[in-house]
Amino acid sequence: MGSALAALLTARFAWRRRQAPGATPLALLLLSLAVWTLTYALHWLDVPPGAVFWLDATFFGVVGAPVCVWLLTREFTQPDRPMRGLEWLTLLAVPGVTWGLLLLGDPGGVLFGTGPTQDAHTRLAGGPWFRVVVLHGYALIALSALALGQFWLRTSGVYRRQAGVLLAGLCVPWGVNFVSVLGERPFPDFDLTPMLFMVTALVFLWGLLGFRLFDLVPVARHQLVEQLGEGVLVLDGQGRVLDLNASARRLADPALAHPVGHPVTRVFPRRGGDLAAQINGLEGQTELLIDGRSHEVRVSHLRDRAGRSQGQVVVWRDVTRQRQAEAALRRAHQELQARLTEIERLQAELSEQSVRDPLTGLHNRRHLGRALEVLRGQPFSVLLLDIDHFKAVNDSYGHAGGDAVLRAVAGQLAGAVRPGETVCRYGGEEFVVLLPGVGTDAALAWAEGWRQAIAARGVRLGGQRVPVTVSLGLAGAPEHGTDPDRVLLAADGALYAAKEGGRNQCRVAPPPVPEGTSPEAPALECPT
Template sequence: MGSVDATYALAYGSSAVLALALGAYVLLRRERHVLTVTLTVYLVANGLWSSAELAALWLGPVRGRLVSGLILPAVAVVVAACWALVQGVRDVTWRPGRRTLAVLAAHPVLVLVAGVTDAWHHWVLDADGAGYAWLFWVHTAYSYGVVTLCVVMLLVARRSASAPQRRRIATLLLASSLPVVGNVITIATLGPDAHDLTPVFFLAAAVVFSWAVLRQGLLDVVPVARAHVLEMLGDAVLVTDETGRLADVNAAARRLLAQVGVEAVVGRPGAMVLGPVAGALLGASGRHACDVGTSRLVLDVRRTELVDRRGRALGAVVVARDVTGESEREEQLATANAALHAHLETIERLRADVAEQAVRDAMTGLHNRRHLDDVFPVLLDRCDADGVPLSVVLVDVDHFKAVNDDHGHAVGDRMLVAVGRALAIGLEPDEVLVRYGGEEFVVLLPGAARDVARVRAEALRRGCADAVVDVRGGTLAVTASAGVATSCERWATPSALLDAADAALYAAKRGGRDRTVVAGTGHVRLPRPSLPSDAPRASTAR
């Protein structure tokens, strides 16, 4: 790198650092006013521009691509920021709307897209990158047009401005001339691969702009506008100093205090003059209920502490809103919601009771056939997925018709309840017991193979002997028969398993009752020494 290039590098580097540093200073120095934000955007874009020019010193032949892809979009942002700065100078209450922002962003975005894709169409630079193409000149003409319009607007504004404002506008007009002169010289004498000092001239203009904004009082009118806005706010606003004395109140605060019979006296301690609302207005942020005579006032209060740059307390700003009506409506809504929630809980409880009753046998309290229809396919699929069998036991009370005929249906019903209770007592946690109909009961044994199911069925069947009821002259006991079927390829559906268990049950009946038969194995009888007779019997002692 030669001495000339080193000089340019120093200029670009200094310009980039100064632009970015000044942008940060402007953004942090003042509140977020449109002038300070716009000036920050201007400085950041100028810093990027200078950084790109600095990079071009090392990239050499590809400088033209930097011009199209980065430098021109940065220039477009600077031009848009210049226009926004002038609008803010002409009217400090000006705020750009969405449409204005879209129009201002259109130029930088279009230039950026065209620059990134220039290698395909060569609208910004010619094919060999040695000269500018038509879109570059359109961009340049547009930029000069916007800058010229800004100058014209400043001249018009200066004619009707006050003497101090005219001096400020004259300063801005002088600053605007610096980049114009520098850019004209650059465009007229240099090509795309030459060094361009225009960003340095734009930075000089930005320095003057910053001085005008921060030192010449361009923002002095903002507090006046704020005072007007504060007075027009619908929320009550009170300002206190560090000792708690009232420093200012707006119209809404005066109206609020008048409702509670209080006159706000600026300069007096708030605790002494705010009466029944002093605790709410001088306390922490939140919702506060105040008793005012026989009525109740609810205030939503937001408190913000004021500090200087060194962190020392200056006072506080209190914003309050009367939310009495809203609070009453919320309380009514909460009461209604609580009642509705309780009602829904009652409905859900009743629904659950009805659903449970629908799958329960009213007499025995056991699950009924509807429940069996629901759980049987699920258990069978689960056992099949786990690779284990599912066994079904069909239990039938022996000679139950004789019980009804000899002792009456009331005794028969009590006997069924007792049998169901005896079967339930002998049930394992994962087994399912259902009253299938009449004097028949079904037990599902998940994971039980045929031999295990036979043992379980026999235990359950023998447990039925414990089912006794009192009758005239003593007690009555019964025996039961059981048919067992275990899932396999032959019996792979609930209906097939039930049919197989039913066939085994009938085999047990034909074989003399009081026994267990397993489907597919023939008649199997395990003796019952405790019940010598297979018919219902009445005895005087157990």
């Protein structure tokens, strides 16, 4: 009775912590033990309906306890691996059949056997199903002890102590029970196993209150490692896998059910060699391409007190989307830069068009004003040119003929100037040539050469050659002043003098007359 009460008390504590992995199976285990010990006590007290009835009833707890032990161990050591349908079927098949036989009164003695002299003690000799129950129960106990032992070896601190509590609580009564079933009992008519479950209950109670069993189970690993989106891999010094989480397991060989303990090249056959080669000796961060996806990999060494590497922790994160987003951002930036360049080109083209004459392609009067302003205070020459008798060309050949003449003269001027010199259409049939840094003497020689070349070439209109001549006026700074507008005005006066003097000639503006002197001399004529 005391064992049953202790088991029920401990089950109450475990049930209050049922949110923790393993707490619910522990509570069910203790309830099974309470049923076992209570019915066994009633059997000895020969409470009606009789000792045989209560002895048979103990098997409701006997076959349930190993199942709860396995569920407890599995949830404690592998909280990230839920039971599947086939596993549940395998686990519950034997208890289900046993409970069915008990409820039906063990027809045919399948569970307890048959015999005319059978009593409460000889029934445990058992029938054929009794052996199945025994093998099933001890197989589950052995697997549980093995799993707890492995967990105890690979953990430390409070987790190791918790595993030790579970091992101590499970192994003592089950060991005695194993001896009892083999027939080597200290008391032939008395099974000590239910009594020793008092020890199990007290050990678990001690673990719940002293070691905070199921308050400090490895929930942290399950929540912080198993549920991480990053892959986590732990290797020993020989490159063997010690641990890996669910994200890393997705990249592992699916044919390898238990990758722990195998070389990394076996666990990751398609990329293990590359992975091992690239992380060998590495400590820090790198980036690897795995199955066509980019992974950011961080490697940390596990070192002993002497600083020697005993293994590695490898954490990788799939950064494919991030890299794709970065690539898309770079492409968008490049496209934006290309568009900005195109806009700047179009703006420059528009700006250039705004200072260009659409007919001749030369700069216009707006550009001339800017160019003259740049030359303020600098030496330069300015040449003003006018096509002789242009109105007669328009009258004879129409505006199309006049346009052809304008384009021909503009082309000759544009081809004759050097870089840095400017040719502008001043208006109508007039053109301006700016010659920075050129004195009037040199400018006069060039102007005369241009005049002769234009006159010698002419323009073909309507299938015939039409002679074209030009008149030119020349002025320069600082001879005719430092203000660009005054220099241009002097060149205009020289052009007027050339036209008045008979056209097809070049005149240089006379120097300005100082105040208080006689009027300025006539413009000098270019030699012809």
